[in-house]
Amino acid sequence: MILKVKNLKKYYGKNKAVDNISFEVQKGEVFALLGPNGAGKTTTLKCILGLRKKNEGNITLNGTYAYLPEKKELYHHLTVEKMLNVTEELSKYFSKQKAIELLEDFKINLTEKIANLSHGMLTQLYISIVFSEDVDIYFLDEPTWGLDPLMRNKVLNLIRIMSNKGKTIVYTSHILSEVEKIAEKVAIMSRGKILENDYLDNIKEKYVACIVTNEDVDGYLYKQTENEKIYITTREKAKGKIEPVTFDLIFEALVKGVKK
Numbered sequence: 001m002i003l004k005v006k007n008l009k010k011y012y013g014k015n016k017a018v019d020n021i022s023f024e025v026q027k028g029e030v031f032a033l034l035g036p037n038g039a040g041k042t043t044t045l046k047c048i049l050g051l052r053k054k055n056e057g058n059i060t061l062n063g064t065y066a067y068l069p070e071k072k073e074l075y076h077h078l079t080v081e082k083m084l085n086v087t088e089e090l091s092k093y094f095s096k097q098k099a100i101e102l103l104e105d106f107k108i109n110l111t112e113k114i115a116n117l118s119h120g121m122l123t124q125l126y127i128s129i130v131f132s133e134d135v136d137i138y139f140l141d142e143p144t145w146g147l148d149p150l151m152r153n154k155v156l157n158l159i160r161i162m163s164n165k166g167k168t169i170v171y172t173s174h175i176l177s178e179v180e181k182i183a184e185k186v187a188i189m190s191r192g193k194i195l196e197n198d199y200l201d202n203i204k205e206k207y208v209a210c211i212v213t214n215e216d217v218d219g220y221l222y223k224q225t226e227n228e229k230i231y232i233t234t235r236e237k238a239k240g241k242i243e244p245v246t247f248d249l250i251f252e253a254l255v256k257g258v259k260k
């Protein structure tokens, strides 16, 4: 176990941003914290890294780490190459050579001023720096934010490569399709709570859609017509005609909750 979070609570005044959550991440895993805006994902990462003071709970982090923050701010007055030099001075885990290779792949010029980079290019630069740190665990807050689909796939590929090398990745996202592409384990968060925390395959196996005519089902009422109702619920609670359900709908059912 490389990371263990137990009964973590973080309140901002009365706002329970993180409300008693627990999860574990094993070495080499790609773990996604998935949830809608304001769910508490960033706050969770910040509490783990000591950037926010938790109210309660225990956090065990066994290894070195690098962090890609949600707000990807870098020294705007520097050129890309100067930024690499600064990072090299600040971090003993950083390899400038590795960063140059990644930047070449992203087609970012070393002589470019950071202030002149587009939002997506800034994310690519930041990702290149973070992945050039030789650490055990990478915390990535919305690593694909603002990237076009091709660049997004490139970043997802990088995550996959790092995981194949035995590195651990903890990342936040609200893009279901990308989580499905690379994460093995997922914690679905909403309003500060973890609603489901399991291997993606297990979550997909656990939930089904069921179509009933006269009965009610303990689950999320997804659609209702004159003659039938479609619920999304766990396999055990399902009645009537049972069908497989997509991960999108499982997410919707969990986040929106039971609706009668």
Ligand SMILES: Nc1ncnc2c1ncn2[C@@H]1O[C@H](COP(=O)(O)OP(=O)(O)OP(=O)(O)O)[C@@H](O)[C@H]1O
Binding pocket: 012, 015, 017, 035, 036, 037, 038, 039, 040, 041, 042, 043, 044, 070, 174
């Ligand atoms: N510094 C802060 N002061 C007060 N409230 C905050 C602060 N940071 C976050 N919050 C609140 O805590 C809750 C969780 O926010 P957080 O940024 O952790 O969510 P998130 O899941 O990362 O959202 P997003 O996907 O939009 O980035 C929200 O209600 C937010 O308004």
